[in-house]
Amino acid sequence: MLSVSPSSISTLSRYGWDDAWEQLALAHDGPGRLPGRVARVDRGRVDVLTDRGRLRARCPVPPAVGDWVLVDPGSDPRSGTPSVAAVLPRRTALVRATVSGRSEAQVLAANVDTVLVTVPCESGGRAGRMERLLALAWESGATPVVVLTKSDRLEAVADAVAELALSAPGVEVLAVSAVTGEGLDEVATAARGTTVLVGPSGAGKSTLANALLGEEALAVGEVRASDGKGRHTTVHRELVPFEGGVLVDTPGLRAVGLVDAAEGIDKAFTDVVELADGCRFADCAHDREPGCAVRAAVEAHELPERRWEAYRKLQREDEWAAARTDARLAAERRGRSKTITKAQRAAYRERGR
Template sequence: MSSSFTGSSPLAAYGWDDALEHEFTSHRAAGLIPARVAAVDRGLCDVVTENGPARASTGSGLSTGSGGDPAAAPCTGDWAALLAGGPDGRPAVAALLPRRTAIVRSSASRDSRGQVLAANVDTVAVAVSLAVPLDLGRVERLLALAWESGARPVVVLTKADRVPGAAGERAEVAAAAPGVDVVACSAATGEGVEAVRAVLSGTVVLVGPSGAGKSTLGNALLGAEALATGAVREADGKGRHTTVRRDLLPLPGGGVLIDTPGLRGVGLFEASQGLERTFADVEELAARCRFGDCAHGSEPGCAVLEAVEDGTLPRRRLDSYRKLLRENAWAASRTDQRLRAERENRTKAISRWQRQMYKERGRDR
């Protein structure tokens, strides 16, 4: 486990650095104190300050985010400017510092706004259980989210003790994750845990479905039973949600760990760049197609289809690429529709105000 966290502040262990100190200058001048959000729960959040942990309110303006956007609300990993004495007597989050990275998925309600899973993350560890058949499509989906966030993804194959020699599975996942470190480990036996530590740095978030072994792996990395774990059904490898919220915990040797609840559904939210990175091999082939607007359907001179035909590119991977592109385009169109509606509503509101103003002026004459 390596860490890029340096500095004399007590918050250095949680990622505070000179650049953040510079960003915080105006907030310090206003009497606010820096804090990192460790967990959020119903309008309150656990934070870590220079003087230790505290419980703070998120404030009415921040609880749902700016303009009602939940993606702008405080999230685990955020850096906040804290007012020591809020309206309810407890500290209050007055502002959030700009996020360096953010893992965003489509909201659970499937509307056009995103949900931030974690902020200011350096490494996204995608947990994949070897105790069940590999779902490479899910791996690609999570990698797209990770790349889009701006953080560095790694894939951790958990429960390696269940598979006698995981070389084949590791090769399969590596083929679906170009440019990504793929490491196998068993938290139960300790085998491979040090190899996992070696590829993690800074603020690390664990993502994956329930039953993937995220919390067990997290405990192995933390060196303590700090995260709740639960039983997994043998039939399908699925587990109950033992992690019900995102928590931020310091790692021995530097860095911090964020454990997330199991993700049953992971919808993409404007992940174009993430898809390009996830399917870098397909994008490279597409650049060789005869036509620049090739849809890789039946066009002559399509390098992608040629790679499928000669076995260089698995048909499954091309199908996954197309599926995620369609989903991402749909999500982007919904966002565009929402933005257009918001603009129209603002225009209508201004027109109503103007009509009312002219009407009142006419009465005064």
């Protein structure tokens, strides 16, 4: 029998546990098995939040932060330490290509509902990196929200928000200062369910997480005075429950490669996709074809050339990566998380009616 009592369910639900997870868990039932959520992953070991507290468990195949697992307490024959017996199928997964660009993908976080894409106010040319992160977030199946951080350092906050919004169609764009607390309530409201903070080093992700948590749980680092870049203070992905849900703080991303993210890219560029629908030819390459709505919009300065180029660049990169991606990984992601995500999206639509 699965070891879940009503009181343990109330503890687990703070971490995001629900009836659907319980149904999935029953399929992997075993004596004394404890459900729990992965809060941190180290080499061969994971920290799992269970109703009996935080367990450190061995794990032959490392899951990702945010995965729901079933732990056999004290079952490892050699050491008697807990070990992970099963990883439940993912609803969503935030996945990037590995930094090396080899044919591997890395799951940044699993079972994510909201992705807070942080944009530090001091960074110039903010849109490009944000667009890339939005594509990654959309592809995961979660809902992205853009957060302009350190707004206390900015005079024209509303202008900066409006400018970002132009490159984030259909996405809520918020500004926040962890120093003054301005905008914090809005971010707390937007941080629904399991919420992951992503963005460059020094953006203030850990500072914002601490502000949302109401305690200094995560280490914060200075940025270099010369260029305002962070020093990669956070080195582990870490899941922390808070009053309003679950937060995942992540290390600043140096490079964010996209993998099998065509859908996510299109969602991050709905303005471009809609324009392309208006081209005369269905297979328009948006180059020199007559009746090309995209070129016309660029020439009329209705679609910024920069944004059009950014879209093309991400598409090319994704196609290139897809051609090199390990077929097994791609199949795994499509077969598991994506079908579930699609079913889930359909369910959301139903509920929204």
